[in-house]
Amino acid sequence: MSYSIIQKDFYRESGRYLSSFQILKKCFSPNLHYIYLLRKTQRHYKKPVIGLFYKLILRHYQIKYGFQIYPETQIGEGLYLGHWGQLVINPKAKIGKNCNIAQGVTIAQANRGKNEGVPIIGDEVWIGPNAVIVGNITIGNNVLVAPNAYVTTDVPDNSIVVGNPAVISSKANATENYINNKV
Incomplete structure (x- = not known):
């Protein structure tokens, strides 16, 4: 079906x-x-x-x-907004499938500098409350962006991102138990 x-x-x-x-x-x-x-x-x-x-x-x-x-x-199938309120996503951003986006998140364009442009976010990405993702960067697949993280650099597949400035750690099952009911 x-x-x-x-x-x-x-x-x-x-x-x-x-x-x-x-x-x-x-x-x-x-x-x-x-x-x-x-x-x-x-x-x-x-x-x-x-x-x-x-x-x-x-x-x-x-x-x-x-x-x-x-x-x-452009947002892939399986979008999940965990809570409502104060969420900003640039219209030129691209978001993959099975992504969770929490309240207070900003996915924005950088208007100057080396990362001028908008983010591309892969599949099965969990973005926690008040996280900020800015610029012409790529967030890979199976990535957990922790609450309040400030991300201005590329993030490889299978990673966890925490803090400001963002600290990236490799983890094979980064979004396990965070992204449920995948399509």
């Missing part, structure tokens, strides 16, 4: 694939509601009438919930 990207995102929360009605019932949670609207907007983004409708609705909920994630942002 083929599942939609929305079903895959909601699978991350529940551990099971849900019907459209079950998904709508879960939209009382602000983080799941926002994911639902984000994916609908991404799906209809280039359509004149319905695209504009979803963009306006998404903008309303960006302000209401504090999520600044734009429909242009």
Whole structure:
């Protein structure tokens, strides 16, 4: 059976694939509601009438919930927002599949210096509360970015990143028990 990207995102929360009605019932949670609207907007983004409708609705909920994630942002299936509130992701950033992003996270563009540009984040990355990832850097697969980490350098696969400035440690199972219900 083929599942939609929305079903895959909601699978991350529940551990099971849900019907459209079950998904709508879960939209009382602000983080799941926002994911639902984000994916609908991404799906209809280039359509004149319905695209504009979803963009306006998404903008309303960006302000209401504090999520600044734009429909242009490339985000793989299985997105999980653990909590709601104050989250900023540059629209040019790229995020892989099965990623967890906590509250207070900033994924931003650097406008000057050697890392001018936006981050690319791999698959199965867990980003803890208030972490900041800035510039033209690559975060590999299976990486845990600890709470309050400030990351301005490339991070290889299978790593844990802590602190400010970021200290990178190699760990084979870095996100084990942090990223559940992978799609």
